[in-house]
Amino acid sequence: MSGPVAIWAALQGAVLEDFKPASAYGAPALIGALAVCALYYAGRRRARGRRLSVRGFVRSIFPTRILLHPSSLIDMRLWAVNGVALASAYGMLGLGLFFWRDEVVAGLTHGWGMHPPARWPAWTILTLATVLQLLASEFAYWFAHYCFHKIPALWEFHKVHHSAEVMTTLTELRQHPVEIIAFMNLIGLSTGIVFGVMTYAFGPGVRPFTLLNGNILLMAFLVTYGHLRHSHMWIAFTGFAGRILQSPAHHQLHHSANPIHYDRNLGFALAVWDWAFGTLAIPARAREPIVFGVGDEAPPFRSAVAAFGVPCVRFAGHVGRFAAGWRRRSTAHEVASGAQAPFVIARELRQSKES
Ligand SMILES: [Zn+2]
Numbered sequence: 001m002s003g004p005v006a007i008w009a010a011l012q013g014a015v016l017e018d019f020k021p022a023s024a025y026g027a028p029a030l031i032g033a034l035a036v037c038a039l040y041y042a043g044r045r046r047a048r049g050r051r052l053s054v055r056g057f058v059r060s061i062f063p064t065r066i067l068l069h070p071s072s073l074i075d076m077r078l079w080a081v082n083g084v085a086l087a088s089a090y091g092m093l094g095l096g097l098f099f100w101r102d103e104v105v106a107g108l109t110h111g112w113g114m115h116p117p118a119r120w121p122a123w124t125i126l127t128l129a130t131v132l133q134l135l136a137s138e139f140a141y142w143f144a145h146y147c148f149h150k151i152p153a154l155w156e157f158h159k160v161h162h163s164a165e166v167m168t169t170l171t172e173l174r175q176h177p178v179e180i181i182a183f184m185n186l187i188g189l190s191t192g193i194v195f196g197v198m199t200y201a202f203g204p205g206v207r208p209f210t211l212l213n214g215n216i217l218l219m220a221f222l223v224t225y226g227h228l229r230h231s232h233m234w235i236a237f238t239g240f241a242g243r244i245l246q247s248p249a250h251h252q253l254h255h256s257a258n259p260i261h262y263d264r265n266l267g268f269a270l271a272v273w274d275w276a277f278g279t280l281a282i283p284a285r286a287r288e289p290i291v292f293g294v295g296d297e298a299p300p301f302r303s304a305v306a307a308f309g310v311p312c313v314r315f316a317g318h319v320g321r322f323a324a325g326w327r328r329r330s331t332a333h334e335v336a337s338g339a340q341a342p343f344v345i346a347r348e349l350r351q352s353k354e355s
């Protein structure tokens with residue numbers, strides 16, 4: 001196979017991969033999102049004493065003013081590039097869970113020696129693996145997300161996602177490749193550590209409870225309201241539930257252009273790490289007026305090339321300014337600490353001789 005045939009085969013594989021049942025864009029996740037939307041639509045219409053109609057439902061979940069918005073058209077292009085064209089390449093750039101699991105097992109065996117596996121009932125190991133994998137994956141997501149918000153050079157990449165002015169289910173993949181690769185690797189590392197330690201303690205074969213081949217808790221999120229994070233449907237978890245789980249409204253607040261919402265709700269499915277580290281903003285039960293985007297900070301991207309290229313240029317600018325500042329500081333430090341004193345003394349001696 002060569003030339004266009006090979007490219008077509010690779011694309012076909014990537015498309016099929018993108019829509020497999022366990023994928024975010026597979027049938028279970030999309031049907032689940034549709035079902036939650038239907039319940040949301042019916043609940044709102046009933047509360048207002050209005051009748052239900054299929055036409056009204058379709059209009060409410062696919063409003064043309066959102067679908068045809070220039071921001072949404074960029075989402076579609078980035079989704080195609082990230083989810084289809086580059087999906088296989090991302091897979092090759094990640095040191096995944098299994099790599100790190102084996103490294104951790106090798107390291108622990110080297111340091112502490114072999115030992116017989118602990119004999120716990122199977123269901124307790126399965127439960128522990130299910131919960132710890134979710135917590136580890138969520139922590140890595142929270143930490144990576146925090147860094148991409150707080151470090152100005154990294155924010156340039158994450159700004160692509162936040163520059164969305166309207167939200168659709170495709171906004172999830174409105175991301176810069178640098179960000180995707182960083183998140184993927186940190187999640188692989190954190191979950192690999194969990195499975196490495198558990199494999200060392202309980203022996204090979206440690207796995208979580210699964211649904212569609214994924215962690216059952218993460219998949220439960222994905223096949224219900226996971227997609228509605230990027231939507232205009234205000235479904236808010238408040239009170240204790242709002243401290244444990246990220247509702248769609250949590251993430252809509254995260255996309256708000258209002259500075260009071262900046263750097264809040266950085267988790268993916270769980271709110272626990274936001275709660276623990278003080279970055280949680282629990283949404284109000286009733287819809288809060290929110291404008292999505294980055295406000296006046298940057299003009300919106302209107303092409304996929306700009307969305308991929310501009311952050312790289314700005315990142316290089318940050319690195320250049322940082323390097324120049326560091327050089328200035330280190331020179332000032334050398335002068336202040338007398339590191340250049342021998343040269344100064346030599347010059348003064350020479351001047352005194354000449355006079
Ligand atoms: Zn963010």
Ligand SMILES: [Zn+2]
Pocket residue numbers: 161171172230251255
């Ligand atoms: Zn988002």
